[in-house]
Amino acid sequence: MMNNRYSRILQFYEITMDFTTLNIVYFLTRYLMRDSISLASTEYSYFWLWLNTAWLLTSWLSQLYGENSMASFEGFSRRSMHTYFYWAVLVLTYLFFTRQLAISRLFILVIMVSYGCMLLLNRLLFLMVRGYLREKQLFCRKVIILGYNETAKKLTTYLEDEDNLTEIVGYCEKEENVSELTHYPVLSRLENAMQVAMQYNVEEIYSTIAPEHNFAIYQLMKEAEQACIRFRFIPDMSFFINRSYHVEYMKDIPVLTMRREPLEDSLNRMKKRIMDVLVSSFVIVFLLSWMIPLLGLLIWLESPGPIFFRQMRSGRNNKPFKCIKFRSMKRSQDANSRQATKNDDRLTKIGRFIRKTSLDEFPQFLNVFVGEMSLVGPRPHMLKHTDDYSKLLEEYMVRHFAKPGITGWAQVNGYRGETRTLEQMQGRVQYDIWYLENWSLWQDVRIMFLTVINIFRGEQNAF
Secondary structure (H helix, E strand, O other), X not given: XXXXXXXXXXXXXXXXXXXXXXXXXXXXXXHHOOOOOOOOOHHHHHHHHHHXXXXXXXXXXXXXXXXXXXXXXXXXXXXXXXXXXXXXXXXHHHHHHHOOOOOOHXXXXXXXXXXXXXXXXXXXXXXXXXXXXXXXXXXOEEEEEEOOOXXXXXXXXXXXXXXXXXXXXXXXXXXXXXXOOOOOOEEEOHHHHHHHHHHOOXXXXXXXXXXXXXXXXXXXXXXXXXXXXXXXXXXXXXXXXXXXXXXXXXXXXXXXXXXXXXXXXXXXXXXXXXXXXXXXXXXXXXHHHHHHHHHHHHHHHHOOOOOEEEEEEEOHHHXXXXXXXXXXXXXXXXXXXXXXXXXXXXXXXXXXHHHHOOHHHOOHHHHHHHOOOEEEOOOOOEHHHHHHHHHHOOOHHHHHHOOOEEEXXXXXXXXXXXXXXXXXXXXXXXXXXXXXXXXXXXXXXXXXXXXXXXXXXXOOOOO
């Protein structure tokens, strides 16, 4: 468990610094350029409002000030850079669509460059403030651990990872139960834990012993709360579950789940769906409107027949749907069971081109628009492959908890196209599960950006 006081202080400090810096940059630039711009112009006021709104929006969507983001200075700096980039895109988008010609281009440039430099300075100050708080141990908490076992040793390691934020005073355990040299002293037996806690001004007590195994734990818990000491249980589930798990609550009943799925949250699903509809609508109106008749004619002229290839694929929760692609092959009997391979004799000339450039995938934006697919997610497989691999790979079906996507985390990491071996499919599944457990809107944008780069750069597995 993180030191909440410490993390809240850092979050408040950094949010305040970033927004204060943004407004200082704006008003200072406006003051210095007062002779060349119209101070009475409402366009500048609207622009100032959008600068703050855009930063609020991008920092929220990217979870810039989240506890996990700020846990690592390197990770926080990297995410700050990404957030600044998307903030700049939003600012320029606003200027483009609102046609703010009255605002000085030099004024805009100075603000954007200055704020980027000030963000860098803020991150350096953040590093110094974090180091100072840790050095002075201003938010250090003292804890004792009840019991000495494998869970207690693992807990000790995790608490040590917080640097100077946690001081482990020692363990409370029967001496006869300790058969090795411990990193911290065994202070007393369990029944004397409260006296030890009061003596050392302990703020938290962690119990690795279940109350069912020692009824004295219940009494210690009551005494700890009477003394304003937080009491926490660490259940040992290693006998049943040999991996990390997550705890949720159904009212007052704890429920253990094998994995965290951000997209189970309705708000996250709404964010993802809004982006799917907006992007797919743009592609349908501005790209597919002319791409379908043009490529359709070329496909038909070389190989008469339907211009679309509709194939049943495995969707979310393994519900089949018809995935739409531009037809790139001659019509054959084994289309629903045989993967495309390099130098496939079924490929047409135009088909080889549109597969190499990924143009064959564009009709899937129609699947996205109607809600059968998403822009980003695990690639949908043929029904036969789902049936075959689900029997060979233990976690294969987990990838179907998410809506399938036009592109995915596995694809931008090299697992695109034909899977020749079971190990390749295992790698794809692991990337898909990682995406499922670590989804964020920023991650989707990043994957789409990498996909576009890979298309222009050319991919070895695109054939």
